[in-house]
Amino acid sequence: MPDRSSVVEDDSILVIDARRPPPFGADILELWEYRELVWFLILRDIKSKYKSATLGIIWVIFQPLVTAATLSACLAKTGVLPSDNIPYPLLSFSGLVIWQYVANVTASAIGGAMSISYLINRVYFPKAVIPVTISIVPLLDLIVALTLFFVVLLFTGKLFPDRIFYAIPSLFLIYLSALSAGIWFCVLSLRFHDFRHLAGLVTQVWMFGSPVFYALSPMPPLQRMLIALNPLSTGITGFRWSIFSQASEPQYQYISWLAVLALLLSGSYVLHRLSTTLADNT
């Protein structure tokens, strides 16, 4: 017979008040409380993904490789797209690997929102768990692809080691861009059930608006300022600048950081507001 008094360890009282909904900042704390759930959802997604596809790792590299090869074969000699004197296959591959990660996040934001919406009515969890999980799972693919990419660069002697540590803030900016896009895609597909029709278009426009298979250097200042509003453009340019000696430096970086912060905060806020009514409407 267990001791009765040991059942309640702490006397913390949770108060749910209709007039005082939980504050916005509490989401972060709650996310930390639910870190085990985030971890297990990540494990679940990775396991189920690689269980059904033993060739998983090969696919990760295959897709950007084939696309980069096709683009190089068609465009490299024409000189249509600016490439900063970086060999075109390397320029497009580096862009495509990163883009593949971002596209994976947005795609699973829509799919994840749908698959998780059935859980919303059955068990309580902080809704921020969804975008955080889906932004982390495809990171595995990105890490695998980048590792292989670096191996190839080292082999061919194309890697420029002096600025290599600047890759870290660039990759972080890329992660934040994907996360904030994940949050927004999640929110929109939970709110509008026909958002997925529009999502394809949005993703495509975003891809062409990012320097995935071109370089930004020949753009006039005003245009560069505008494209810096897309944080992914600074992320990709900065990443290339950190590994290729001839790459041009990203400009107006602060605009990108402010933009990503604005996207992240606004998305989180909308998700926070939405989460109290989500269970009643799905």
Add this chain to the structure above:
Amino acid sequence: MCCTAFLPLLQTTLKKTMYAIKCEDLGKRYRLKTNLLYGSLQDLLTLKTFRSQTDNILSKGPSQSEFWALRNASFQIEQGDVVGLLGRNGAGKSTLLKLISRITSPTEGRISVRGRVGSLLEVGVGFHPELSGRENIFLSGVMLGIKHQEIKKRFDQIVEFSGIEKFLDLPIKRYSSGMVVRLGFAVAANLDQEILLLDEVLAVGDAEFQKKCLGRLAEIASDGRTIILVSHNLHNVLQSCSKALYLDAGKLIAAGETAEVARRYTDDLHNCGPDSIDRLRSRRQNWDGSFYGELARFDSFEVLNEDYCVSESNPLKLKLKLSGNSQVKNPYLLLSIMSPAGILLGSCMSPLKDFWKGDEAISLDGLAAKLPLMPGSYSLKLGLYEGVPTARNNPLDLLLMTPCFEVVSTEQALLRSDDAGCMLLQMTFSNS
């Protein structure tokens, strides 16, 4: 010295009066019409939802598009109580559980909860078909809020409870549905939170497994944890709960000792005069679109037995009032008895043509001479038909009373319908 000696005593008395859950003026409003905030982009762009909402406000007022699933509910649940939640379908039971477990947030009022809440509103939450049973135990457990370390510690216990040791490493998409349910409950039975909310979960699995679950429930309760249990089976509630709450149409009608609340609940259930009989209609509309009670209807329904108890000396007596219009030519009455688990046990059809013309109101008495039923509580379904009641013939009116009457027996008192089946077999053994 003297003070420290008293301290444990003081603590226990304090613990006893401490609440686990306190609700003050709790209310939850749902909108029936689609919210402007939710829907499709298409609707938003064409302002369709907006227009339908304004139309609604202009024509009928807001009361048409919203309803209160729960309102003005104030109660307190002490630590260590096992509370049964009673009420018909749509009374607000699930809403209350969802509010306490934070799945949905209240429209008004407040809830204070002391301790962590574990809720099991469905078995097998978070299961992933591609993953093995082992992986799913962890995934589902963490999703229900059990700490990873705790699941590790109780892993063997969970596996043993589910009885699927042999299939632990098989992906659960290859499991039978029964195995999935067992695994789901085994995880949930090991929820380690101080407060547990359980909804209808005992209604799954075979009889043996159900018994196991009830046993586990008693174990959890003896740990001094707080449990709120929703069950349609009044017998289960009476057996396992010390306290009960009774909700009806979103209002808290009674709260307190189980026996008293259960009595209030059954009394209300059987009070079916002209004003309250509508509650027995589970649906208002027939499949073909006609409304129940349009051509002919039950006006009142009564079980005349004292305490709604039926025994050999006290057969089931019913009183019905019917009314209708002259379109009813060949009326039939179909009465069906259902087991506590909702299984149809038997029916009796009776033509009313000879003494009811349809356009007048009549009163009927029913008497069941002998019911070969085991002790237990049974439900009743009453249908009014034009022509012979077949599956293709839609009823003019349909009532469902769950539970309706309790069979008591002196000679078979040791057996109950839960363990011994519903039919009382007329069979004797003698020394050959």
